[in-house]
Amino acid sequence: MSVVCVIPARFASTRYPGKPLAELRGATGESRSLIERSWRAACEVDQFDAIYVATDDDRIAEAAKAFGADVLMTSDTCRNGTERCAEALGLLGDGVEMVVNLQGDAPLTPPWFLVALIEGLRSDSQAALATPILRCDGETLAALKADRAAGRVGGTTAVCDSEKHALYFSKEVIPYTAQDYAPDAETPVFHHVGVYAYRPWALHAYPDWSVGPLETLEGLEQLRFLEAGHKVRCVEVEARGRKFWELNNPEDIPRIESMLSEMGLP
Structure with a gap:
């Protein structure tokens, strides 16, 4: 049984057409595309038996x-990366234990996030899938609020129950907090890391479920x-000094390039 990483990528994004091919300059000054940087992040994970870029372009x-x-x-x-992963799973056939969806806009995803994700799904038989969450410090929370x-x-932010099953995900900043936090202080807000590990049955079924409100x-x-009534396991991960941000808008490029330089990532 294998663990397969699929990196879904489409050119025709509504908010940012051609985003997977956007160039990002690292600490050495070398420029690499977003999709290459995401693929390189996947290559750092020994637990992956295979890594694929799934695209229609x-x-x-x-x-x-x-x-x-x-x-x-x-x-x-x-219609989204999960449906593309479901189609990719259909092409791969049987023998897959889980599919990890490393979205092609997450070049700063450290390998221990992905290892924790795999272990988190394996440990939770109730969950159809697992996804990482990262507790925001004051600096990250301020950046999320500034975007809004x-x-x-x-x-995206996530709210979980006491057993770390997701209650909700939102592009708004939830839960609400009026408190001001120091840049390095912990906050009650969790940043959702847009990576998923699916059980094959759930991924196969997903495209046939109705799109809800x-x-x-x-x-x-x-x-x-x-x-659809299925449990999503939220796996809390630690930054270990690494910055994390996804490329959602063109304005994110300077922010991510600054993070690459600050962390010495080529």
């Missing part, structure tokens, strides 16, 4: 093959599992 496929990635061509009817104040849809309003694919 020849430009992304050619770029991925050029830096050494294996590619699965999927249809242009996939500016009308930008930035990071919450998924429609928030535009968050993981809400389909909650609306």
Whole structure:
């Protein structure tokens, strides 16, 4: 039974067309595409038996093959990354223990997030899938609030129950807190890290479930599992001094490049 990483990537993003091929400059000054940096992040995880870029776009496929990635061509009817992973699983056939969806906009995902994710799903037989959450410090919380104040849809937050099963995910900053926090202080807000580990049965079933009102309003694919009554395991991970941010808007490029430079990542 294998653990397969799938990196879904599409060119025709509504908010940021061509995002997977956006260039990011690292600490050495070398520029690499977003999709290559996400693939390199996956390559740091020993637990993956195979890594694929799944796309419907020849430009992304050619770029991925050029830096050494294996590619699965999927249809242009996939409505989100989870549906693209489901189609990729169908191409791979049997013998897969779990599929890890490393979204192609998360180049700063450290390997221990992904290891913890795999272990988290294995330890929770009730869960259809697992996803990491990272407790925000004051600096990250301020950045999330600044995005919302500016009308930008930035990071996603998560709220869990006492057993770390998800209650809700939102592009708003939840739970509400009026308190001001020092940049390095812990806060009660958890940043959702947009990575998922699915059990094959759940991933196969996902495209046939109805898109509910919450998924429609928030535009968050993981809400389909909650609306269908399935448990989502939230795996709390630690930053260990690493910065984390996803590339959601063009304005995020300078922020991520600054983080790459600050952390000495090439």
